[in-house]
Amino acid sequence: MAGIYLHIPFCKKACHYCDFHFSTSLGAKADMVEAICKELRLRKDYLEAEQVETIYFGGGTPSLLSADELQKILDTIHQLFSVSNTVEITLEANPDDLHAEKVRELSHSPINRLSIGVQSFFDDDLLWMNRSHTGTEADSSIKRAQDAGFENSNVDLIYGFPLLTDAKWQHNIAQIIRLDIPHLSSYAMTVEQGTALHHFIENKKHTPLNEAQSAQQFLHLLHQTDQAGLQQYEISNFAKAGKESIHNSNYWKGEKYLGLGPSAHSFNAHSRQWNVANNAKYLASISQNKVPQSIEILSLNNRFNEYMMTSLRTSWGTDFAKISRSFGTKYLTHMKARLIQFEEKGWVIQKNDHLYLTQSGKLFADGIAADLFIVDDEN
Ligand code: SF4
Structure with missing residues (x-):
């Protein structure tokens, strides 16, 4: 879909x-x-x-x-x-x-x-x-x-x-x-x-x-x-x-989407593309049959970080089985070690192999997700 x-x-x-x-x-x-x-x-x-x-x-x-x-x-x-x-x-x-x-x-x-x-x-x-x-x-x-x-x-x-x-x-x-x-x-x-x-x-x-x-x-x-x-x-x-x-x-579930028009982003699980954010440049380029866009190929770390950032903000939470399946057990181990500090503060809970924010944790959602990221030199 x-x-x-x-x-x-x-x-x-x-x-x-x-x-x-x-x-x-x-x-x-x-x-x-x-x-x-x-x-x-x-x-x-x-x-x-x-x-x-x-x-x-x-x-x-x-x-x-x-x-x-x-x-x-x-x-x-x-x-x-x-x-x-x-x-x-x-x-x-x-x-x-x-x-x-x-x-x-x-x-x-x-x-x-x-x-x-x-x-x-x-x-x-x-x-x-x-x-x-x-x-x-x-x-x-x-x-x-x-x-x-x-x-x-x-x-x-x-x-x-x-x-x-x-x-x-x-x-x-x-x-x-x-x-x-x-x-x-x-x-x-x-x-x-x-x-x-x-x-x-x-x-x-x-x-x-x-x-x-x-x-x-x-x-x-x-x-x-x-x-x-x-x-x-x-x-x-x-x-x-x-x-x-x-x-x-x-x-938020990481499904594919195609974005059209100036500044629109597209995503296909492996890369992210975005059109130029300028109406005149966009119109001129399209008139030449050329889509004026830039592309970023997403590394495994990028995709994991994106999954953490979006899933943790949702009521369906972060799925441990999906992390193992899509990124490997190393990513799951990393995340579980890091989240202990937030469990101790009462900001996240683990339930049925998923991670959820608590009411107080919702005030710090982006900061918690960012702390669970994997940066390239951690590999
Ligand atoms: S400037 Fe336009 S796009 Fe921005 S908030 Fe106002 S109506 Fe929405």
């Missing part, structure tokens, strides 16, 4: 915290759709005839594409790949794009899952982030999507930024629960180099982020979602039973 990811590199406004690849100049949108269709043709053999189980329009802001543009890409995929009858097709959408006509069009398209970028229901937070929508639009877009039959939707929320008091954060989560959203992705705000947020903090125009606030709000998140029956199946992802994202779960 494989996935296809399409990166739509356009946004109406630049959110101050965002370091994804996008352009706010929308003039090349039609050319980009043509180029992505052409890249699909150039790379039609990448998935080696594996059936496509998920298609994900990410970005950027894919809800800026018209229904016809989305359909053109989907038609091209169907012409070139074997697509499952039960394919999950997700579209990331910003609330201000989900007006009545757009939602009606989408409800008549093959797209069966929306991922709505709400981030907060408070206007002062949204203004601080430089989002393109208001809290009222966030709320009404969700209700419109539900009324149109999108039952399998996700909402994104961000926590851990100075304006967000604990009371506002608890209100945001409660709103998701009240609206009966079956899937929530929630990430802590981070300050990435090159973003406006980084610049504002460096120049003392914004208060720096506070790690203790972020940790406290993460614990609120765990508590409120648990009470509401939204199961945490990955550190930052919560879902009602049966509403987990198949696309993202496949990433």
Whole structure:
């Protein structure tokens, strides 16, 4: 089973915290759709005839594409790949794009899952982030999507930024629960180099982020979602039973995926490839029938480290038998020796030949995984 990811590199406004690849100049949108269709043709053999189980329009802001543009890409995929009858097709959408006509069009398209970028229901937070929508639009877009039959939707929320008091954060989560959203992705705000947020903090125009606030709000998140029956199946992802994202779960399970468009990554278990993160260079190269990409061949250590980083964050945990099978017993012995320190702190537990994070360990997930990595000179 494989996935296809399409990166739509356009946004109406630049959110101050965002370091994804996008352009706010929308003039090349039609050319980009043509180029992505052409890249699909150039790379039609990448998935080696594996059936496509998920298609994900990410970005950027894919809800800026018209229904016809989305359909053109989907038609091209169907012409070139074997697509499952039960394919999950997700579209990331910003609330201000989900007006009545757009939602009606989408409800008549093959797209069966929306991922709505709400981030907060408070206007002062949204203004601080430089989002393109208001809290009222966030709320009404969700209700419109539900009324149109999108039952399998996700909402994104961000926590851990100075304006967000604990009371506002608890209100945001409660709103998701009240609206009966079956899937929530929630990430802590981070300050990435090159973003406006980084610049504002460096120049003392914004208060720096506070790690203790972020940790406290993460614990609120765990508590409120648990009470509401939204199961945490990955550190930052919560879902009602049966509403987990198949696309993202496949990433974490190490399934193959093909990524198209500027900056998109692809993975086939042995290598990782990524396209140039520049719209003009991407378009010029595709027009010459050349995919502008770089490749990294993954060593056994790379693959083990990647497995540790992703599996430990999930509710299905790190599988000891899989480590022995895929990497060899030496890797399992190394990991078991290293994890004792974390067991003593109560951050991980071993159960049924799997390793899991405890509630307190979830605060340190990436650090624990990184400590279990094997670096090349340890071989
Ligand atoms: S809409 Fe999404 S991709 Fe675009 S700038 Fe904002 S966070 Fe980044």
